[in-house]
Amino acid sequence: MASNRDQESISGVATPEILVAQIQGWMEEQSRLAAKIQSNFAALADHADALAKLDNYPKAWDLEYKTLGNEVGGRVRLTGTAMTTMMVNAQAVVRDLPNTHAALGKGAIRFEHVKAIEQESRILHNLQHRQPNPPPFADQAEAAEQARLAAQVTALLADTTSSETAAPVISQEQMGDEALQAAQAQIVADLFARYEAAVLPHAYSKTPNQVRAIAKRIANQLTGATLDQRHQHAVDQRCVFVEPLDDGMAKISAVVEASLAYGVLDRITRQAKTILTANRAASRKRLENQEFDSTAATDPRTIDQLRADLLTDLLLTGVPHGHLTNGGESIQARVQITIPMLGLLTPEQLAKVRAQNPALQHVAGIDGNPILAGYGPIDHQTARNLTGQAPGVNRILLEPIVGSVLETDRYTPNTDLKRFLTARDGQCRFIGCGIKAARSEIDHTIPYSQGGKTTNTNLQYLCKSHHDLKHHSWTAQLEPDGIFKLTSPQGQQYVQEPLSQTMYQPPPAHPYENPYFGPPAPELEPQTVPPVGPAPPF
Structure with a gap:
């Protein structure tokens, strides 16, 4: 019962x-x-x-x-x-x-x-x-x-x-x-x-x-x-694909033959155990010699952390390293870091700027969180390692109050116009697309063959797929401030802000000033919730 x-x-x-x-x-x-x-x-x-x-x-x-x-x-x-x-x-x-x-x-x-x-x-x-x-x-x-x-x-x-067989006659x-x-x-x-x-x-x-x-x-x-x-x-x-995680982390996955996958795991596991064994041997030697120097270098990494570090070292350099990773010293890939200009200020200078711009009082992270293209905010040390050590890095300085590009400083030389577009767009400008600029193409909004100029007000990044689609059946318009307007074959218009503005524009003073949301609903008097009736008749 x-x-x-x-x-x-x-x-x-x-x-x-x-x-x-x-x-x-x-x-x-x-x-x-x-x-x-x-x-x-x-x-x-x-x-x-x-x-x-x-x-x-x-x-x-x-x-x-x-x-x-x-x-x-x-x-x-x-x-x-x-x-x-x-x-x-x-x-x-x-x-x-x-x-x-x-x-x-x-x-x-x-x-x-x-x-x-x-x-x-x-x-x-x-x-x-x-x-x-x-x-x-x-x-x-x-x-x-x-x-x-x-x-x-x-x-x-x-x-x-x-x-x-009936006609038509075929071979x-x-x-x-x-x-x-x-x-x-x-x-x-x-x-x-x-x-x-x-x-x-x-x-x-x-x-x-x-x-x-x-x-x-x-x-x-x-x-x-x-x-x-x-x-x-x-x-x-x-x-192979990458899944963004929180707090500056990401998960890289590779779908390969099982024998290769387990072979990779076995190799980095054996290498990690070798490092752990060497660390333990060094610790025992210090104890035997009664060396208790608290400043002596130690390696506190677990076997999981060692495997992750060894895997990235092998992929990025072809050579595994036993040392602690520094987040960028060995990287030979092309990356782009966008740094808010306020991140260069001293605490005293930053306080002065915030006092002169009340809207910045409630902006979290605007004063220094760098942006890794294709991912999002990363920590300062990783950004310093990447911009200071890796070749082929774009370091882009932004003025966060208006979200416009002030200066670019490219380590690997390139044209000013392409650097400007990379800084402004960051990724493909088509609706819903997140393919970063490095894997996209620069497109003339008004085709060059139709008199379109090669200038920042007539150029934007589009990935290969959306580049073809735009020329097939969509129409586009690029505003001087970088706003990109797309019109579908059915006449629906979509307005896309450049990534440099959406990442750094201060939020409205009141959350309901966002144009995508209406005013808050009026508060209702508290009422007693009536009992829920029987289940729906289906």
């Missing part, structure tokens, strides 16, 4: 039973809404496909998808890349997994289930992973189904290459290609139908992670791919 504490409200709002039922109901409604959004994304993808066929040139598909993806991204304040990915994935679900999409629309499964099922189904498109002679199946029904597919492919090939080679494509499409369609029928029932009773494991196994069985074939496909996806 349940106690009263299980049945009655403790907070005075609702019983746990009602709250749980409402959560379930609203999450089911969330799934239904997700299905509607997914349907629209799929329709956008179909529209992009149709436009690309009309355009009929190599980059058409890529540009049409990016155009619509960035149109959505600008409206909902998400990146165009993320929205383009949503279009592709939604189209795959609606086209290849219709029953899964329908289950989401009924609220029977969560979006996470759909994501797992769709992602694990992608291998079904890779017909090159299929073996010429798949392994025997566990039961006769599966063997019969495989035989039916093989017979169907043979029939398709025979029908298409028959001498009775035998062309007929063979079309027959092969038709056969492959039919095989893929059948594979998806069988895959969905086997996987979807599990989504009604299992978590997304459990469904993913089942889906992976079934997809691999259906393709008949060997471990070697799947491994080669996985090797093709290797990559």
Whole structure:
């Protein structure tokens, strides 16, 4: 028998039973809404496909998808890349997994289930992973189904290459290609139908992670791919990426073969243990010799810290060092540090400037936190190490009161105009993009071929992808103060401030002076919250 504490409200709002039922109901409604959004994304993808066929040139598909993806991204304040990915994935679900999409629309499964099922189904498109002679199946029904597919492919090939093939007349080679494509499409369609029928029932009773494991196994069985074939496909996806962390830190990840990854870990672990052993031996020697000098150099690093330092040393210099890292002395990469001008002032000078500019009284970090391009604020010592030791560093001094560039001091020489643009923009100016200037291209707002001048009021940084997109279907306008205005093909305008202003502009005296937010809502008289009713009827 349940106690009263299980049945009655403790907070005075609702019983746990009602709250749980409402959560379930609203999450089911969330799934239904997700299905509607997914349907629209799929329709956008179909529209992009149709436009690309009309355009009929190599980059058409890529540009049409990016155009619509960035149109959505600008409206909902998400990146165009993320929205383009949503279009592709939604189209795959609606086209290849219709029953899964329908289950989401009924609220029977969560979006996470759909994501797992769709992602694990992608291998079904890779017909090159299929073996010429798949392994025997566990039961006769599966063997019969495989035989039916093989017979169907043979029939398709025979029908298409028959001498009775209707007009238009095409070459035998062309007929063979079309027959092969038709056969492959039919095989893929059948594979998806069988895959969905086997996987979807599990989504009604299992978590997304459990469904993913089942889906992976079934997809691999259906393709008949060997471990070697799947491994080669996985090797093709290797990559390196960086994830920003807090407080001047970041995580670098590399997707590589497992044997290499564990080899890297083993090497830096053995090197770290060698350093630890040497440190312990030095400590014992000092004790044996009764050397108790408190100023003697010590290495307090743990094995994890040593491994991290050794890894960065190996990557940046090719040579591991046993000493403590200094955050920049060995770096041979190109970096850009932006330093607020107030960071050069003495405490007395800084106090005087703050007294003369009341708006600066409430500005945290404006008086000296340097900015690492592509990351954000970093500590002073790291900035000093980078700007003082590393070759190819841009040190840019900013006047923080108005956020405009005062001076540039580049260690590796470059043109003044490019240094100015790098200081002002910092990154690609397209909406939602964060690719830094060093990996972007300088673009004429008004094309040079149309009379556009090569000047700071007609130039901005755009990454390669957005550079192509701007010339394809978007229009741009650059204001003298660096404000960049983009207009989408549907007429929606987006205003982008240069990074140098957004990073250093003092905040408004009152938070609601921000133009993106309205005034604060009027304060209401406190009222008694009425009891929550029954769960929603869904």
